[in-house]
Amino acid sequence: MNKEITSVQNTYIKTLVQLKEKSRDRKKSGLFLIEGAREISLAIKGNYQIDTVLYIPELISEAQVNSLARQSRSLIEISKEVYQKLAHRDTTEGIIAVAKTKTHELRDIQFKSEQPLILVAEAPEKPGNIGAILRTADAANVDAVIIANPKTDLYNPNIIRSSVGCIFTTQIATGSTADIISYLKEKQIAIYCAALQASKIYTAQDFNTASAIVMGTEATGLSDAWLQESTQNIIIPMLGEIDSMNVSVAAGILIYEAKRQRDFK
CATH class of the missing domain: 3.30.1330.30 (Ribosomal protein L30/S12)
Structure with missing residues (x-):
């Protein structure tokens, strides 16, 4: 009973x-x-x-x-x-x-392919954005999502809710910006930062090699550490009056361009 x-x-x-x-x-x-x-x-x-x-x-x-x-x-x-x-x-x-809970260590990531595609988000704060990023990552079947300098507990109910459970189906790791940059360089994964400075349009970038697409916050963007180590900065053209879009939307655009170039594999 x-x-x-x-x-x-x-x-x-x-x-x-x-x-x-x-x-x-x-x-x-x-x-x-x-x-x-x-x-x-x-x-x-x-x-x-x-x-x-x-x-x-x-x-x-x-x-x-x-x-x-x-x-x-x-x-x-x-x-x-x-x-x-x-x-x-x-x-x-x-x-x-x-x-x-799980530990979400960088060393625990297991790549699904020889040319992994990783989404990195630096210091995201809003649980709804984090959940939406995880949902996008699951839809695109990326190898992993890495959160740098996390501001929010991954097991916040709002993250679980907004990710519709994709927090459980996506490989997630957390760490400091310095540790994550070191990890990506060690694994020979190119770093593509979404940033305004010295950037080129995202559709002109070849994402077929091992790639990490790195997103900052809408308010402050990425820290200098990322920009200094960037393989190439990439940009989504803003055609209206504003100069930025929601981080989860931008992540979806960039990730799906990379998947399109890879024939959605």
């Missing part, structure tokens, strides 16, 4: 609320919450370890329960009130998992 929790005052539920709300608690415990059947399925596919699954029995089929029982350490039936306390989204799917 599965355990059942119906009170929002339950000590374990209070602990999970802290995981939902506080980066510090996620980092300390090495645990985070995943909301939704699709996201949980993608996490399992991405080899995330599922610790506990909490669900509203009226909303989950017996077949789903049996499947989840094989993938997690424990199952807990919860009331709608408890679910609403833990849920981040307004929609009610009735299922939440507690999963273990």
Whole structure:
């Protein structure tokens, strides 16, 4: 018989609320919450370890329960009130998992091809942008996303939500700008910085060799360290009144140009 929790005052539920709300608690415990059947399925596919699954029995089929029982350490039936306390989204799917975080070290990246394509984002802050970048990276099947000088916890619920679970299907590493530049040079991966200075139009650049496309923030762009080590700066022409676009949109344009040149392989 599965355990059942119906009170929002339950000590374990209070602990999970802290995981939902506080980066510090996620980092300390090495645990985070995943909301939704699709996201949980993608996490399992991405080899995330599922610790506990909490669900509203009226909303989950017996077949789903049996499947989840094989993938997690424990199952807990919860009331709608408890679910609403833990849920981040307004929609009610009735299922939440507690999963273990990963370390995201540079040394753990495994390239899918001999000429890898990597997307690097320096100091992104907005969870929505990070999630959108990860979604684009999954759609284009890039080898990895590397986040330099991260400002936001990767397991922020807004990142998981905006990435629609692509955080679990994409290889992600984090590190300092200096460490990432050193890593790319060691692996002989060309560095293409999205920047205004000394740049050429992105469609004129050959991305068929091992390539890292590097994006800065809309507000400040890339740090000097990247510009000094850039193989070639690239630019997307701005044809209207503004001089920049959303970082996730720009990343999509550049990544898909590289994939087009590679015949979408």
